[in-house]
Each structure stands twice: as structure tokens, then as C-alpha cells.
Amino acid sequence: MTQPNVQPDRGYVTISAEECKGCGLCVEACVPRVLALAAHLNHQGYHPAEYAGAGCTGCGLCFHCCPEPGAITVYKLARPAAA
């Protein structure tokens, strides 16, 4: 739940755990370091990347550095948050 006096993050990211090969290149690319490889394995035996859930700037670098077609989707905040 967004609190009225806190600015929401400019971006958001989802990672499809079953499409991810756990290469970690998105983790390397993320400047605010809000991505990490999970401790658990996906069905292929890779540690999938995960978003910490906060702090994404929506820069898109993780998307551009991910070799898988659809493992990562990046979102941006549609309208500026009301002051």
C-alpha cells in the first residue's frame, strides 16, 4: 500500500522465474541493486532473478541486458504521483 507522503518508485519490474536462466546479467546491470538471484531453484535448476519489490527506477537496463526474450518486463509509473 502506497503511503500518501512517500513518492512511489518510478519503475517496477517483473521476472518470469520459469523463463529465467539465472545468468545474473540483470543483477549486474541494475544500478540501484534491487535485483538478486533467488536462493531457490526454478524447475530447470537455475536460481532465478528476483526483484526486491522496491527501489526500481525504471531505467530498463536489466531488460536490455537479459538474453532471454521475455524473462523481464519493466514498467514505469504512468502519471506523476499527486503532490
Place this chain on the structure above:
Amino acid sequence: MAEVPSGYTVLHERPKAFYDTFERKGELQQQTHYCPGCGHGLAHKMIARAIDELGIQDRVIAVSPVGCSVFAYYYFDTGNVQSAHGRAPAVATAVKRSRPEAIVFSYQGDGDLAAIGTAEILHAANRGENITVFFVNNAIYGMTGGQMAPTTMLGQRTTTSPLGRDPFNEGYPLHVCELLATLEAPVYLERVALGNAKQVMAASRAIKKALTNQVKGLGFSLVEILSPCPTIWKLNPAKAQERVREEMVKVFPPGVYRDHTTERAARPAPPPAPGLDELPRLLDLEGHEFDRTGLERPAGLDLRIKVAGFGGQGVLMLGEVLAEAGLLLDLEVSWLPSYGPEMRSGTSNCHVRIADQTIASPLVAQSNVLLAMNEPSLRKFIGDVETGGWVLYNSRSLPEGVTAPAGVEVLCIPFTELADTLGEPKAGNIVMLGALLEAAGQLPAAAIDRALEMHVKSARWLELDRRALELGRETARKELANAYV
């Protein structure tokens, strides 16, 4: 997957230029077959995004190579052609020329483009073909398990340079962009790297530009992509990326090696290929119609003719006239010349087959007609003439010690001398042709005369050849009559 909070809209998602599902395997139909962290996956994705952004998906035809990216056609939802190893630029040339409205790119590894395909890329670039080439340089053969590539770096260990690449044994790494930049024609050559996010973004721009150039019709564009191969390099993806960033870029400096995109106008569209009906005119074959009415197509015909002599004796021309006559009669025909490097002098011969059935091989190993213009040719080939066949020899008699195989008819006539009496010893071949027609008369005279007309452009020679033909016929007729009295 977590719920996306409200207020957010999609910024970057799976490119549309990929198929929704990849049908190669029954499972994992969202993933590529590439190893984790492989540069091919990234390159594919950048290309797919560029296609989306340019709105050209319906026009794109991708030419995939041999190498790890051999299955590119399972991923790009575009037109696809898969080519033989190294031949992608030649295939792309053909595709682009036959479909000029298509946006054609070849996608090639360094083994594919810089080893087995060196000639193809060089000449496609030199012709300035209006295609786009994506060249993935990972300094290794990935698919086959890590052999040295032309782009392998000095000191780099591979299965075929186990002590590290040594310039005195294996040469230096090949710099494709620098090499192609020596050519006039290419419009855009850039080397990019996939060593970190910044480099990836630059690569993405170069890829889009290379496709845009083609949309504008500017000509040949190539982007070399320094690319990690974590598996063969035996490095984890992050370390492999670091190697691209730290090591590869030192050997292969990224940068723009050619950019004529602002000063070049669009290449003129290739002139359309002439229609089939125009070919006779273009090839100067007009007026070669031949009326076959009343002429019988000799049934059961199987002439296997060897014409042999010295160069300059008209051996090949004699064969051509025979073959042409066969064509005029709607027969199956082959003509196979065989001569040394010298155009004049030296021996030459040709194999001619004329048959009413399909000819399996143009080679005449066992002949049923030997036309020998000189003694060496006679000696060489007379043993190969079949029973029931003919030998025509350019002299009054067979030389000492030469006999024809049993059941072979021999006709010895001094053809060159006879031609000399017409004032042109070179017409000896046509005198011989006349004799052949008389001896083994399956080919109608009208067809031979028409074939001569087609081959002999000068009126003086045609008149001479017609007399030579008649002289040959007459002489043979007399000889044969004598032989059978």
C-alpha cells in the same frame, strides 16, 4: 510473478518480432536454446526490438548461419532462410535481389563469417549489397565445442590452439571491420561490445541503425558484436561479460569504421531481370527458329561421339555443330570439351552425345563414333570404339601397327588435304562431318545445314563449309561403294 502495482504501465517487454512460442522442443517454449549469459540471446533480442521499433516485421527475411545460432529461425517471427556454413551473405544477396522490398539480414558467427565464409562476406561487402549483416564475434567456435576461430585472440587457449594462439603458428586475430573498411562500397561498419549495460545500449543503437540504413536503401551495413560465450570460455556469465569488456575490446576496438550514411543517396534499384522471352534476343539467338516438320526424330538414337585432334583443327566446333543439330531435332544432347591449358596447338577433344533418351553422363568413355583428326588421337582412342561403331581417320590408311577393334567400320580419308583443294585446309573438320553423315546417316542433312548456319557467321565461310560438307559426303560415298564391291 508478483502483481504489478496499479499506476504502472509497460515500458519494456518481450519483443513482438519473436514468435509467441518457440516450437523447436516440446518444453521450454519461451526460452532460447542458448546457454545462460550467451551473447546470441542478447543480439537476438536487440534485433527483434529494432524490428519492432522500425515496424518492419512483415518485410524482414532473416538468413541464419551454421553455428550456435543455426536455429535463429525458430525465434524470429519473420521470413527465414537457413544457409550453408558461411554462405549467408550470398544467400542474403539472392533474397534481397529477388525481393528488393524485403529487409534482409544475415546473422553469422565468427567461424561462419570469418573462416569458411570469408569469400562470401568480402564480396557481398565489395558489391555493396543492400543487406544488413550481424556478425557475432565470440572469438571461438561455440557449436562444435571450442575450436580456434580466425578471431581467437593471441594466447587464447582453444581445443585447436591448446598452447594458446601463437601468431607464428596460427596467425593473428582477423579484424573484420578494419578489413571491410578498406573497401569502397560498404556504407556502415561498426564494432560494438556486450561487456556492460552501457555497451549493450550502444550495440542496440548500432543494430537499429544498420537496419534503418537498409530501409533507406543505402547499401551494405555490418555490425560486429563482441559477444560472450560463457560456456566455452569456461567463465560464469558475469566474468565472461568482464572478459569482453576488459580483454576483447583491447584486441578489437569498438567504434565506427565506416559511416557514409549521411552523404550516400539510396542505391538505385537493381534493374529487373529480363524475361525469358527476351533471352533469345539478348543472347543473339534470334532467327534460330527451325522448322521440324517432315523431319523424323531418329528413334532409338544413341550416338556417343569422340572428336579428337590438335587444337586449331576445328575439333570442338565440329562437336558443337553435331550437338546443335541434335538440339534442332529435339533430341537429348551433351557436349563436353576437354583440352589442355593452351588454346591453340596441343591436343584437344570433345565428347558429344546425341540420344532420344535422357543422357545420364556427358562423358564418352566407350564411343560408337571416333573422329580422329590426327594419329596420336587415333592411337589413344581407337581401342575404346564399340563393335558396330565407326572410326573416321584423317589419312589414306590406318598407320602401321594400328588395327580397329573387331566389328568396327573404318573410313580413312585425307580430310585436311581435301579441304586444301577447296583453298582452306582448316575446313577439314567439315569435310569429315560430311563423311560422317554419309557413313552413319542418322542425322538429317537439313538439321546439319541449319546448325552450320547458326555457327558460322561469315557468309564466305558458310559457303565454303557447305562445299566442304558436300565434298566429304561425295568422297565417303565413293569410298564406301568401293569397300563393298
